[in-house]
Amino acid sequence: MDILSNLALGFGVALSPYTLFLAVCGCFLGTIIGALPGLGPSNGVAILIPITFTLGLDATSALVLMTSVYYGAMYGGRISSILLNIPGDEPALMTTLDGYPMAKQGRAGDALVLSGVASFVGAFLATIGLMLLAPSLARVAFLFGPAEYFALYLLAFCTLGGMASNNQAKSALAACIGLGIATIGVDSSSGLPRLTGGNLHLYDGVDFLVAIVGLFAIAEVFFFIESHGKGSAVGVKLDKVRIPWADIWETKWTMLRSSAVGFIAGILPGAGASLGSFMAYMTEKSIAGEKGGFGTGVPKGVAAPEAGNNAAAGGALVPMLTLGVPGSGTTAVLLALLMTLNITPGPTLFTDRPEVVWGLIASLLIANIVLLLMNVPMVKIFVKILMVPAWILLPGVTMVSFVGIYSLSGSYFDLLMMVGFGALGYILRKLDIPTVPVILGILLGGNMEDALRRAMTLSDGDVTYLFSSPIAIGLWVAAIAGFVAPMFLRNILKKPQAVTD
């Protein structure tokens, strides 16, 4: 049993008292981050990466801490979805559809516990799926040459744009902004600066952390200035929290089905968690039919998107770890974390550094169990944290972001760029241009260009080399289909709008 011995290795790494302590801290911190309105898994993890880096933790400890924060934030996101009707990030939108009506019926505690259990089931099954699937995909990934990798990156951008945005041109533009920023700096092969405009500060290129923190965290401040922090008051009361055994038992098949659907959606490179929770909710809605009462606050409507969302988050780790292609905004941030720790995801990660991969998987399992144990009894404490007013929270987040980015390089230029990215993020989001492709472009631009260059060098400039293998052709077809198909499916697969009071 390869998997069991590998898992034993992983638990050996992740189960020391110190890492266990980090996992508990990370889960607690993550749940708070996820619960706070305006902070979600992506920006919460983003502002913590530079600080973790400066703390000087070793790779495994940092990884355990940050994955716990990541999973914790996924858990915590449902608290603000259910109680405030404010989704912390895009996948959580589906949870508001039934969670908020259920909370308004006076069953807020039930909804919170049920969604916590559903999150656990989804994340747990997805982690097991990850263990089974990732090593075999890693073996397939050895067949990938530069042409295949180029097509794969293209597929990620195409499907991400196709799914996440309402306008293909805008998502393509967003990807180009990111890729264009990635090309700035000293060229790897000639050693000469490219596209820097003569600015010495740009010779190093643009650090992806600066862009991530700017686009995700600083941009949020502008949204709060625009709205003057309104709409963050808890509208529903939370009474005594009990465990709703009947609801959990009733939704067991829903959770299992949604986990499977979410996991498969998560594996698709570029599709990610939003698609997972959407598909899971829609599947359950059509199975339940008209009488199911979806949208009015039924337990199944809470369990399905939460299980799907968390399963997709686990599924998204499969392409991220084996191919280095993240499937969503939050996995892109995790990829940024790995790259900061000098870990390069890809098929060789499984053979060269098994302790990192299996330590990560073991810490995911640990984080899951810690979160379930922490969330049910402590949900009231987390609800209290929601009361932190925006006028204290957002300035605080900004200052933490500044210190974090400043600690990376000690340069005012990075800070100014971060403010610039914040303003850009505000404009982009206002214009309905997705920001995740920008991040993905900055993260993957270098690799994508390297793949293209290697392909061109190998084939002596022959463009047809890019389509020379069955895998590459398959990826190209999938990329084009992923980009074009949503244009026609948009009318059929209309996203449900959030409930308004």
Add this chain to the structure above:
Amino acid sequence: MASDRIFGLVTLITAVAYLAAATQIQTNFFSGEFLPKLFPMLIGAVAAISSLFMVFKPDPEPDWPAAGSWISMGVAVIVLSIYAVLLKPLGFILPTIFAAGILSYQISPRAKPAMLAGIGLSLGLFVLFKFALGLGNIVAYRIPTPAKLWDAISILIPFVGH
């Protein structure tokens, strides 16, 4: 409608400028003549096409905030930029009191709580960073000379700074 067209036009001009810059990329014997330019030129071309789509097929207008909010956001950008350059010469505490206080005031315009938020956040985060996280060298308190202060501020003034 109009915002999409304007933004599309801006990105179109940027894309063309980027393409022009891409043709000027320096190359040498190791990189070959064409490879450093290929990828930027592809990106520039796709960006230009996407921008054209935005100009000719714009989406409905988003709800932009009122003029007052624009001014607040402009002030926020300026405050954050000044904070960015003063963090080094002045250290963490003093600039943070002002920056956090002003941001807080802009989110919820009440002077006294905003002031308290600024002071509280500054001291609280200082203690957190220095004693809990051991980042004392980053949040240290400094007293600058006027010349250093001017050096920092002048960064933000076009054509004066460096």
